[in-house]
Amino acid sequence: MQVTKTLVIGLGSTGTEICEMIARRIVWELGSIKRAPWVRFLCIETDGNNRPDVIEHGDFIPLTISAQDYRMLLNQPDVYNEKIRLTEWADMETLRRLHDGHVTAGAGNIRMVGRLAFFFPSNYVNIHNALLLRLNELRQLTVADVQEKFGTMPDGQVPQIQFANNGNLVIYVVGTLCGGTCSGIAADFGFFLNRDTQPSEYKIGIFTLPHHSLTSTTQKSAERFKRNAYAALVELNQYHLTDKMDGKTIRFPDGRETSPSEAPYSLLFITAPRQVGTDFNQQLNTAIADYIFLNAFVPSTLPLGDAINAPPIMDRGNQAHVFCTFGLSTLEFPAQRVIEACTYRLSAYTLGQWLNRSVQDETIEEWLHDVGLTWERIKELLFTVDDRDAREEAQKPPLDEAMRKIWRRTEDARQIINNSLRPLFQQSEATDETSLQAPGSLYRVAMRNRQAVANQILDNIRSRISTLLADYRRGPAVVQQLLTAIERRLDDLSAQASAIGELPKEVDTALRDLERYRSSWWNRVFGKGRVRILIAHIRNALQEELRAREDTVTAKAMIDRVTEDGVTDTGLVSRIRREIKLLAKRTINLRDRLVTVQNRMNRQHSELSRQEPNINGVLLFEPEVGGQGPVLEEFRRCLE
Secondary structure (H helix, E strand, C coil), X not given: CEECCEEEEEEHHHHHHHHHHHHHHHHHHHCCHHHCCCEEEEEEECECCCCCXXXXXXXXXXXXXXXXXXXXXXXXXXXXXHHHCHHHHCCHHHHCCCCCCCECECCCCCHHHHHHHHHCHHHHHHHHHHHHHHHHHHHHCCHXXXXXXXXXXXCCCCCCCEECHHHCCEEEEEEECCXXXXXXXXXXXXXXXXXXXXXXXXEEEEEECCXXXXXXXXXXXXXXXXXXXXXXXXXXHHHCCHHHCCCCCEECCCCCEECCCCCCCCEEEEECCCCCCHHHHHHHHHHHHHHHHHHHHCHHHCCHHHHHCCCCCCCCCCCCCCEECCCCCCEECCHHHHHHHHHHHHHHHHHHHHHCCCCCHHHHHHHHHHHCCXXXXXXXXXXXXXXXXXXXXXXXXXXXXXXXXXXXXXXXXXXXXXXXXXXXXXXXXXXXXXXXXCCCHHHHHHHHCHHHHHHHHHHHHHHHHHHHHCXXXXXXXXXXXXXXXXXXXXXXXXXXXXXXXXXXXHHHHHHHHHHHHHCCHHHHHHCHHHHHHHHHHHHHHHHHHHHHHHHHHHHHHHCCEECCCCCEECCHHHHHHHHHHHHHHHHHHHHHHHHXXXXXXXXXXXHHHHCCCCCCCEECCCCCECCECHHHHHHHHHHC
């Protein structure tokens, strides 16, 4: 793949418009201007508000003069003689015809205003610096740089890029000779380029003229357009008669003087619309943009060498014989456009499938269990300290001691149960918080663990969401399905916590029954079997009570409560629910944005498949109608 290092300089509004067309063609072909670093732009415009959005700010140089500076130019022109010889070429009466009294919204179709704006010292410095920057960057641009920024083609291929024209630059200067900006500086700009360009770098001027049949009936400024164009052509003709320019110099604001002994442009094209009308002017600008685009991307279309090296035609009656023109006839199949449309179609379909997945309720239930949203799993986590079950460490010693002593004295077992086992679950102000046998230890462990348990469950949920979003078989809809199920499960856990009733009293009743049975001497001697049964019943009842007390503490940890100070102490369920609501909101926002992206892809596919691209020449492309067209044909072929 050969490309030409190209700098396109647009003078005035028409020149800027042509730059915009080339930039949009590059974006259409490659997706981004940055992928074609061998093409650079510089738009120079007296209307400072005319920058197209596709042209970067640094590529747009406004030639503006404030009202204060413009008045000084008119009232004290001698001040500018040293830099630009203002009084030698400027006519103050002509300059006063600019109705606005400042140059911010165009040159008013006055050629002299355009030249003045270019030569105004601050504007000139900005243009010169911008030009040098682009020339140096293009000269230093390497094939490796281009290869890296260009990347791959839509089909994944990596083209081998080479520079045509021995890597030398081709500089295009484009605009219309009808107005004030380009018409006023077209010739000067060619000499301006000569100072900083190298002999091997071609400078091509392409300027448009008004149609010869243009009259004031169709365009009120028709006569001025023609006069401007004629004057600019006379200047360009004169400056290309290099043998007649001996002793003449052009002085630039930086003090440098240039002799017109060298022609301002290597090639000079003049073009005109086929007919009168805005549409035909637009077609002409498009043809120029396509011509430059093809020369930059298909260098074989640019016969520079033959044209520039051709022997000069002798002067005949002060005619330079340098004006060229071109015709553009192309036969194009927009393969890139078709591939892009197919890409949007497939991407929109794929995204739509991913956005609307669902899973069975059984699968959701498994995920809820995996993330820890069950009563038993939450209870286990609440009573965990340093990866150990605090319940086992706190309950086992007094429980075993009570069961040993119950064989001798029921009262001893009752004391241990009332003073050691049951207080473990009670809210206590005891300061010995390091010992799990201290009163209220299990209550404090559960309360302290609420945030840690909430974080652990939320981490599990986030991990599950990440997995679902990374899985094409799941997607955002499944995440929403999971989050909805989580909110329902939190409601169920809150209801279960609120429904916890009174603690069972079976242990106390069984202790009294054992005590009453053993009060008889006969039963103590001959009723040991019955005693054994009663003690086993007490052990089971005590274990059941401990589980109930665990559930009571778990319920207190789950639900919100108000302290004695009137402060709301947020429970485990609320802590989890708050984060789940945020995750649900983000998921809805994500899905909405993805639906927007899908709709945009569908619109882009529709536009690319149903609208003909603006190309001069024969286009091998039929817009999609009734489900038929080249995009759908290629799409089906790609899926075969």
